Amino acid sequence: GAGVSQSPSNKVTEKGKDVELRCDPISGHTALYWYRQSLGQGLEFLIYFQGNSAPDKSGLPSDRFSAERTGGSVSTLTIQRTQQEDSAVYLCASSSDSGNTIYFGEGSWLTVV
């Protein structure tokens, strides 16, 4: 597609449920990032994928968070046993291997009630 596509755009879930957020990066981009933006906060790095290399998971806040990237393209961020503090906008971004400009999707707004 023309840009980074994320779904769902909005998700309301009950505390304790699992959620999956999907990201479809720009075609041909080998690098994929997940960030989190909490209300009134800056952007927090979560995880990075590059080609077939092992992902950098150093930003994941707890073991309830995981992400995978299948076939070097689409990525899914999974949050297990959601808590209210997980409420945030989850942003996906991608970049080409050689470029250093990172393009963002519009985000998935997660509300845990």
Next chain:
Amino acid sequence: GNSVTQMEGPVTLSEEAFLTINCTYTATGYPSLFWYVQYPGEGLQLLLKATKADDKGSNKGFEATYRKETTSFHLEKGSVQVSDSAVYFCALSGRSGGYNKLIFGAGTRLAVHP
């Protein structure tokens, strides 16, 4: 580690006023510097960037100059419009663990009134 510090908001201006949003950074090596903008209800958009010292990035009347001596990348616009109301994020991209990792500042909200 790498970090970005930008001025706290909100910044409130009248239309046609001059805008400066300060941004300073700490980084090893030679990072690239960016300004991203987030309009209400929209995703992050790249506004401008600079990849080496003394480079000036510009877009939509906004400018920022990469100043290595002061480790700064201040955003400026000569005459703001109501449509510029948004949150502005300063960011750096430095090689970390073998890839370009974006580090963001906390964001500065700009409100422009007619």
